[in-house]
Amino acid sequence: MRYRLLLIFWLLSDILIFIGIYALAYFLRVGWIFSSDFPFDRFIFAVVLAAPFWLLVLATTRAFALTRDQRDARNGAYIAYACLVGTALVVLTYYFTYTAFFSRLLLILAWAMSTVAIWLWHVLFDFIKRSVLRQNPPAFPVLIVGLTRESKALIEELNRKHSPLTPVAILDGHGAKELEVDGVPVRGKLNKLEEVVEEFKPTHLIQCANLEQTLNLLSLCRNRKMHYMLLPSVLGIVERDERVESLEGHPVTVVSPSGRRLSWFFR
Helix, strand or coil: CHHHHHHHHHHHHHHHHHHHHHHHHHHHHCCCCCCCCCHHHHHHHHHHHHHHHHHHHHHHCCCCCCCCCCCCHHHHHHHHHHHHHHHHHHHHHHHHHHCCCCCCCHHHHHHHHHHHHHHHHHHHHHHHHHHHCCCCCCCCCEEEEECHHHHHHHHHHHHHCCCCEEEECCCCCCCCCCCEECCEEECCCCHHHHHHHHCCCEEEEECCCCCCHHHHHHHHHHHCCEEEECCHHCCCCCCCCCCEEECCEEEEECCHHHHHHHHHHCC
């Protein structure tokens, strides 16, 4: 429920910021007056009509994904692209409604300001969202299966970055001497799987070892409506440059040779 309320607030605030930025751009370009040559009410009406479609374009870039790092440069590029489409939508809406164009400098100013404002707001809201979702009890508790060097690093990174996915318990197929990892308790072997799931009610399970248990863990997740995740190190992939793509509709894990910095635009 917390996440749904946060998401609704996030979507509504984005629309309000988008509309507010265009209104500000109008007054910065025209002056702090309501111009009779370029009526404000017509302009803002076109912006309001275009705003939901702009938000839909932004959503298609997965800018609102739960685990998206809003500070990432790629996310900034997605936001800039969506804001550019939003500017085009405003122009088309205004033209088809009133069969007239308006200031190109206003459009450039509105696009630049909306890109910066939306990105900054997303970064700030991401910090707020992570803090709220990790409050006890966490909104997205995570069960870690397998105690390895990679799983320990993952737990430490999730906690250090205040990820919305909060590790709450660890199980290991062969048992482990450690009692906890970065504050997350080790609850024993996989024979306690059902007990631990009942106790912590995790929304996500991350498999970090015990490849032979994959089908059992996946079946458990489907029956309990949990999200299943697999750490690539379970398959022996430790380069940290793997990604999941679609090959003619089939999901595949891809590890590409090192290429140029702009290669991710064409993957």
